[in-house]
Amino acid sequence: MILAFSLSACFKKYDGKINIDGSSSVYPLTEAVAEEFRKVEPNVRVTVGISGTGGGFKKFLRGETDISDASRPISKSELEISRKNGIQFIEIPVSYDGMAIVVSPKNDFVDYITVEELRTMWAPESQGKVTTWKQVRDSWPNVPLNLYGAGTSSGTYDYFTEAINGKAKSSRGDYTASEDDNVLVQGVSSDRNGVGYFGLAYYSENKNKLKLIPVKVTAEAKAIYPTEETVQNGTYQPLSRPEFIYVNAKAATKPFVKKFIKFYMENAAVLAKEVGYIPLPTSVYDLSYKRFENLKSGSVFENKSIVGVDLFQLLSEK
Template sequence: MIGTLFLCSCFKEYKGKINIDGSSTVYPLTEAVAEEYRKVDPDIRVTVGISGTGGGFKKFLRGETDISNASRPISKSELEISRQNGIEFIEIPVSYDGMAIVVSPKNTFVDYFTVDELKTMWSPESQGKINTWKQVRASWPDTPLKLYGAGTSSGTYDYFTEAINGKAKASRGDYTASEDDNVLVQGVSSDVNGMGYFGLAYYIENKNKLRLVPVKLTADAKAILPSEKTVQDGTYQPLSRPEFIYVNVKSASKPFVKDFIKFYLAHAAPLATEIGSVPLPTEVYQLSYKRFLKHTTGSMFENKSTVGVNLFKLLSDKN
């Protein structure tokens, strides 16, 4: 019929929505899981944002998100806010990450870093004082040292500073900082004098633009590169760490959130390998799922460090 008006809705009606935000390091895994889950249940809308671990927790503790990606455990101050705001959560480890220490492919003189050399570069006392490569190691050239690292809202920043400088958030401030690891990749890859750190998945994704540098625990130790094997067996220390998702307990009661978490933990291992992260042992995923089903709330890491942690033992003790 002439003049008939056809109306269509441009917006899909979803049966449920899951809002996720937080760590840029955990983002690739969670987004990969979400992408696969959308194929299984297209009627559930899953959105994954990147605000950094700290930024994600701010939203999560205001009740704005269902799940928070985190590359470190929830902090003492964040726990206080969770209690004040009445936000209960379930803490679930989902992968390991080996922190990638990288330089430009045009850098031909760096063969390895020791933990002490990384501390010389990044300690708070080095700000304004350690400005050249030669000051780090006498055999290196007298050229500017350009540093690229995680922003202060990032869990990567907290972990790296604790592992290298001995205290979370203890770092020099005169470096190029970003919560977006892609910005750091671009910075290091285009700067012959640059070095930086971020999650292994971002190195894997950009390995044609960067050079991965092995790390020695001490000057006499073997230089070790992060890989699935060295991160899982604990030899890539102290730069191996667990990564997490935090689930709001109220959200966890929704059937579609339960389905998503079950799907996440069932598929995390192969997807972690695919995107360049490091899967947890099967037993750890099983214990994590048991923790979720029991709605075990709170953090396993309250007043504890994650450096060198044995997740299987910790989860076994808590279950």
């Protein structure tokens, strides 16, 4: 009897299957939505993977996934591939994220950091040259500067490098890199001389292992922590960003995918808070869902920078 039950569970017939992959930053929210959706729609199979934003888009643009999680908008080169491959998509912002700058709790000398100091740490020309904390700020100790950051397939990498260094993918390469933010958490938390960046949700899940560092836009400015208020009102700059899901336009016509996206939009605000992200304004969720219902394809960010963007205004224009 037990064997028969196990076999029936393994070969369960679903009414539909939704395959999702992509950003590790968006994963906690999408997985939370999928988990709740499975409770109300147990006959729809929803799988959520982590390949990084770039890795997720590769699968998505080959038609291998229905939905792609992304912590940045689709890039110009990816747009060209989508057109070449005949893959149309609907772009949906799902939350805000404040990128967290973190050190080990054992670090007793960093109380804030400036954007210029982050640039000194991460600029391409700093590779092999800026190797100690003292080189970044003279009052800091002369100890090794160990950097931890997103891998090059990560949307977090693209956004951070654009926001801090002025150009996406412009970064030194001599740092510990991973598309899996949990690896970065582990690295920074156990390294007294380490500093890293990743999505706020991963800091929220690991507060007991990490020390969050506030950021100053200039040395004279106030140091700002990423919080729901500072990310929503735009004062945590330039490290506040929207996060997205991309839905294959053909998949979007399937009834069970429509149900899932409707459920996502209705529950994203509450679940975003639960997993450590910042919900979008209701007006943005409403505009995004209307675009989905109308199968409005393409990216509103084509030829536009994402840094400091007003989502409501941008969505209203398109």
